[in-house]
């Protein structure tokens with residue numbers, strides 16, 4: 001093993017990047033690297049990047065300017081710093097990164113993470129290198145498992161990647177090009193990882209994948225298992241109290257998975273189900289393979305199976321050809337579904353995707369104005385949902401000290417941050433909390449006298465909010 005060196009990893013973008021960064025740090029830990037939170041102390045700086053929208057990709061170049069200066073300062077002290085760019089920008093832009101930022105030593109895409117120690121050694125020895133091939137071996141099997149000590153430091157909630165890549169080819173999206181084709185991890189390796197996490201104190205696991213509900217990994221019986229079956233199995237790992245999964249495509253939400261929301265008490269009653277638009281014309285142009293009516297009927301079936309279910313979503317405004325009527329259909333869908341929250345984005349043409357070449361690109365000013373209107377509608381829905389939580393008692397999984405001394409912050413079953421006065425000994429545990437106040441970003445509550453494990457039922461109050469078109 002080489003001498004101890006310091007590693008600084010910065011993640012941009014989605015939860016999968018956060019997970020990948022953890023696995024890279026775990027893998028490098030067994031090669032003598034110790035993580036640091038201070039980039040200026042690091043011998044190796046990894047930027048794990050996101051390419052989903054232009055803004056996300058550009059952030060990387062400004063961060064590269066900052067770390068280049070750190071590298072120069074270290075060189076004055078005769079200390080060598082390696083800069084590596086990982087993630088989807090690395091995959092999509094490859095050599096271009098080194099051309100724009102010559103201080104970068106190594107560029108490697110998501111399919112090369114398991115080879116990182118070897119790639120670093122090579123870059124150190126031979127100079128700059130770029131690796132963006134798609135893997136031929138099982139990357140996950142070659143990444144180091146999370147160590148108990150590292151996991152304990154990370155708390156009560158963890159992500160586990162179960163599926164990577166996407167075969168859907170929505171016309172706006174770079175993911176099928178940067179992450180490649182759908183690939184599901186085998187059940188046993190996922191369960192082994194969840195067991196390690198649970199032993200280290202993790203109570204809530206979120207199974208993640210770009211298209212997680214298309215999961216079809218090999219089960220212990222040699223046949224493919226569905227996500228519903230995997231969730232059921234994960235729920236019996238001792239110590240695991242809560243399960244979530246993200247991100248799902250409406251098309252792959254099958255009856256078995258819908259039934260899991262009725263039958264698995266550990267599956268939290270919150271589902272992120274991106275719809276992107278409320279207009280059938282735009283959904284077709286986006287190649288979403290579902291209509292507005294499909295989505296609404298799916299929501300109805302989900303709510304029938306699990307009346308407590310809260311839904312969140314993603315929206316894109318200003319996709320090529322989006323008329324004022326199309327946009328009005330998106331606003332009306334928001335009102336009709338009554339989401340508990342949603343992310344919304346201005347369409348960003350991504351090089352190499354069909355959307356970028358479509359006629360009818362929308363003016364930036366129009367996109368901005370629509371985004372504002374949509375965000376107002378979503379905020380109203382979210383506020384109504386939060387108001388409906390007032391006076392209710394939820395199980396809260398406490399994660400860390402809160403804003404004020406004596407307070408802890410945790411998450412409700414609906415993922416809302418909840419602040420409550422509680423002893424620090426409750427960190428990592430679930431306790432019942434009655435919601436007493438609704439803040440702008442979190443809920444406030446008091447430990448309930450009754451024991452934990454309150455069943456969640458749908459609030460009596462309806463959360464539908466009328467929004468103007």
Ligand code: 5AD
Pocket residue numbers: 052053172173174274276314315316345346347348349350
């Ligand atoms: N422009 C804007 N938003 C996008 N998303 C994906 N690609 C683009 C793009 N080109 C959004 C989608 C997706 C979320 C992760 O990012 O809403 O669900």
Ligand code: SF4
Pocket residue numbers: 166167168169170173174175176210211249
């Ligand atoms: Fe991108 Fe999701 Fe569509 Fe796949 S399903 S192409 S990840 S938006």
